[in-house]
Amino acid sequence: MSPRRPIVAISEGFADYGDYYGFGYGRPLLAAGALPVLLTYYEREEDRLAVLERVDGLVLAGGRDVESWRYGRERAHPSQGESLPHLDEMELSYARLAVEMAVPVLAVCRGCQVLNVAHGGTLYGDLSEFPEAGADHPGAKWVEWRALVAATLEGRDPPPHPTHRIEVRAESLLAAHLGERYVVDSYHHQAIERLGEGLEAVAWAPHGVVEAVEMPGAPAFVLGVQWEIHEEWRADERMLAIWETFVDAARRRMDDRDRAPVPP
Numbered sequence: 001m002s003p004r005r006p007i008v009a010i011s012e013g014f015a016d017y018g019d020y021y022g023f024g025y026g027r028p029l030l031a032a033g034a035l036p037v038l039l040t041y042y043e044r045e046e047d048r049l050a051v052l053e054r055v056d057g058l059v060l061a062g063g064r065d066v067e068s069w070r071y072g073r074e075r076a077h078p079s080q081g082e083s084l085p086h087l088d089e090m091e092l093s094y095a096r097l098a099v100e101m102a103v104p105v106l107a108v109c110r111g112c113q114v115l116n117v118a119h120g121g122t123l124y125g126d127l128s129e130f131p132e133a134g135a136d137h138p139g140a141k142w143v144e145w146r147a148l149v150a151a152t153l154e155g156r157d158p159p160p161h162p163t164h165r166i167e168v169r170a171e172s173l174l175a176a177h178l179g180e181r182y183v184v185d186s187y188h189h190q191a192i193e194r195l196g197e198g199l200e201a202v203a204w205a206p207h208g209v210v211e212a213v214e215m216p217g218a219p220a221f222v223l224g225v226q227w228e229i230h231e232e233w234r235a236d237e238r239m240l241a242i243w244e245t246f247v248d249a250a251r252r253r254m255d256d257r258d259r260a261p262v263p264p
Contacts, residue, residue, distance in 0.1 A: 005035040006250035011091050012061035013084050020149045025061050028233040032243040034250060041086060048093055057104040057250030060091055060111025065190060068125060071117045077125025092118045104221035104249035109188055112224030119196030126189055130209060145187050162186050166211045172202040174212050177242050184227035221249035
């Protein structure tokens with residue numbers, strides 16, 4: 001009999017890229033030893049609490065722009081994309097509850113921004129608002145992104161896509177995997193402005209855009225990254241190792257729950 005695998009829930013939008021999200025986040029989790037499941041839309045907080053009590057980890061996936069009013073903006077930036085209001089409401093709740101309940105969290109691209117907003121942080125509505133207009137950050141290249149999606153679904157090597165260097169804070173969880181310098185892919189046009197409570201920036205693009213956050217005071221693993229870590233694991237074992245570290249944290253939660261006394 002094969003060993004039990006921790007169950008990791010994936011929260012994401014639906015249908016924007018065909019079959020992609022059905023595979024994109026599940027494949028690295030399977031490779032890292034988890035059993036991934038896609039979350040349906042749980043509109044009631046009591047249902048979200050119930051599902052978080054039963055899973056061992058949570059992935060907040062990429063997707064559309066978070067509604068700007070949710071981080072205090074009276075007007076959206078002109079480049080604000082179409083949002084998913086129901087998903088925003090649920091994922092902001094998940095991001096808060098998971099940290100409180102010691103559920104390990106890996107937040108990717110939009111998910112990193114959701115994590116920040118959920119804990120009181122704010123976002124630049126577009127990289128054009130960043131000092132020096134984002135400098136050399138490649139921003140959102142949707143044609144290249146769709147080509148990457150197609151290549152993934154067809155089992156081909158990824159085509160050329162936007163990349164940039166990052167500087168990683170020494171002694172961070174991320175630096176333990178990637179070192180203090182790395183090159184990542186990049187598609188986001190929004191970025192973290194003010195950090196949410198408890199979050200610390202641990203990676204930056206050359207001009208200063210925050211590319212990753214951690215929460216050192218959280219009771220479990222919390223990492224948010226702005227790049228496509230669900231793609232890069234195929235090309236670099238160091239990226240897969242991040243997924244494995246996340247799954248290890250989920251496995252510890254599973255083991256702790258197994259040892260917990262059964263209530264009378």
